[in-house]
Amino acid sequence: MTTFTPTSAAEVLSAVQWATADETPLEILGHGSKRGIGRPLQTEHTLDLSGLSGVTLYEPAELVVSAKAGTPLVEIEQLLAENGQQLAFEPMDYGPLLGGETGKGTLGGVLAANLAGPRRLKAGAARDHILGIHAVSGRGEAFKSGGRVVKNVTGYDLSKAMAGSWGTLAVLTDVTFKVLPSAETETTLAIRGLLDDSAAAAMAMAMGSSGEVSSAAHLPERMAARVLDGKLGGDPATLLRVEGFGPSVAYRVAHLSDLLGNAGPIEEIAGEASKTLWRDVRDVRPFADGTDKPVWRVSMPPADAHHMVLALRMQAAADAFYDWQGGLVWLRMEGEPEAELLRALIRKFGGGHATLVRAAPAWRAAIPVFEPQPAALAALSARLKAEFDPKNILNPGRMVHSSDSATVAGVSEGATP
């Protein structure tokens, strides 16, 4: 058992080259804050990138920040905040849900897990903000892609290929993200007492209006009590976030209140409380219960999601809440994960996919954590993996069972000299 803790890109390269030559798998780690996501790994050695840290470029006027991959996300967020800027995609913090500390995680991990938040429909995810990368492939070669400018179509976008690859294609050493100004102010409207279907209708109305809602979520009965330290009370809360310049926010809040006045009683939550509320939604506070009860992250078109949840509940005990502008339903199962049931229902109600983000290791080893793909797509993904990591040494088996991917890989591989 060796843990490598490189402090430079050259050392990362050297470690990967060694592992490639020895055909020894490595677990690739930032802070390890999302280690519990994916199939459990059984690697002998670990490549810990937390020592590869530091901002290398920050030019607020150019809306760009570059940092070594192991730089703590909180450090970046703090630096940006000092300049009135932010990562607009609001990368979520899995710490609370997975029973770890809050505020952990590295910038490289943000991209590798393609993190996002409740502003997703409007602002996108990490994939939409990544401008460039330096990385070491499983071949033991250092390569780069992209650059430091916002508009760039020079060559394939390998930076996006890293998004959501969970360290299985290459080890990131440097990442460059686009940054944006933070909103001057924000207010949240909470419509109380709605059932899931009326909440979906209200949300569709709000999001199709010129109220420019940046986040929308629905916390059904009991879920609402688990955010904002319980200050919201237990009644269902349908939340709409309005962000921007003061006069604009005031106008849009009035517009939305008018539009939705008949839906139910509306409360206004302003400033810091609004921010905390959305952080709690983002970080799945309602299910941050210290247990390892299975939690699913379901990405599906928002309008029909509650039908899927209703159908699921006919057959299994589950709690649910909706982060619509993140395009997500979060589910906590009382008993077993019920993967097949859930995935069949998602297909039935408009399509999408489910990731088992929390479950005991035995479950994660036994059922596919990430959505199984149709044969042609699975084969294509396996070929892509093999083109980056032909010896399967980077986080092997974390996304799909290794033997599954190896058999369909058919990689363009020659003999090792």
Place this chain on the structure above:
Amino acid sequence: MSGILMPKPDAATLSRRDEIVADMRIIVPGEGVVDAVNEMRAFESDGLTAYRQLPMVVVLPETVAQVSRLLKYCNERNIRVVPRGSGTSLSGGALPLEDAVLLVMSRFNRIIEIDYPNRVVVAQPGVTNLGITTAVEQDGFYYAPDPSSQIACSIGGNVAENSGGVHCLKYGLTANNVLGIEMVLMNGEVVRLGGKHLEAEGYDLLGVMTGSEGLLGVVTEVAVRILKKPETARALLIGFPTSEEGGQCVADIIGAGIIPGGMEMMDRPAIHAAEDFVHAGYPLDVEALLIVELDGPGVEVDHLIGLVEAIAYKNGATTCRMSQSEQERLTFWAGRKAAFPAVGRISPDYYCMDGTIPRKELPRVLAGMRELSGQYRLGVANVFHAGDGNLHPLILYDANVPGDLEKAEAFGADILRLCVKVGGVLTGEHGVGVEKRDLMPEMFNEIDLDQQMRVKCAFDPNHLLNPGKVFPQLRRCAELGRMHVHRGQMAFPDIPRF
């Protein structure tokens, strides 16, 4: 054709041309196969008109099954295929090859679904960019990315090029607005990436496909998100005595936390050409003209216009006009949107470049361009997506003057080298195509390019789809797969470990 070497035509394929054409007529019955030279002329070039080549045959399929069968057929027989949408590429992405099937997607022209509750439109790839907005605008929605070619270019072509437009700073590029695609691989397999939900599962193959210039797969369906039209939009027309002041104004607007819906800059030659053409009322005594558009609720627009105006005057603006009506706003834009044809009036030909630079380097790059312009004795007019640093230098030349085109291309290449040198890139939105193919080594070393080509190998291991584009040198996938490992040695034996 200018000095770019295309892959050597395959003699075996050419010798079987009649048989291949006959088989194409079986795969795509009816009017969908064109092999008469005079009819194929319409397809011999795209928006990069300096390059022309007749294809072996033009095929216009109508169904996914036909596309799949055609690609499988070609894959099994080692026949090259060049996909084409509307043929507006400015980098020669859709340039035919003598021994290739030109696969034209224009008959895929239906909107498949409009889903307002989820704010998604699903369209076939041959639908024009503007066609999507047209389909939903009566209900107050629109599709945000708006390339100047939007009346003609196809949404499939937009995906292939990751196209942008003047509203990209605030609303993102094609990549940020496409939710899912269906595509056919060279082996005929049909694959779906993403859908109506916000995130595709597994590797971000959708991200890789977007901007892959027709080299990885043929897009047969596209799901895009649509947005509610902003309540109001107003534009400011701001003139500056120097481009430095204009550039500083842009930086200060962003520094104030304002991301305008659009922010475009033009230099003196472009201002004059545009004003002569459309009479937009542009000031003629300035070196740089900035159009800043603010959109959103009326109160927000009023608030921000005031802020931007103050920033403009602080930075030495000599004129600052605010659009007083929708008509006037459109007039402000008319000159910018017609900048290419306007320049086309003052010069027999022009050559459009597309580098992106860190914005702060603008004065240095403009000065460099002036110097190069002197050296090459060719004029240059600049339009510029100021918010995101994407330059469009238009090099003026005359194709009838021997050597002028080559000079224009060399000038263009020097501009792009300069862009890379100051921290920018070769192309912001028009793609590499054939045009910038041989400049790729300015930005990428061999390892970088090899890794990109390996991605190609995962999709199309025989290099049959759109070969000769993007990569300066094609290497066989078997060769790319080889690994050179040195067992047992470690360059840094003392990496910290425990």
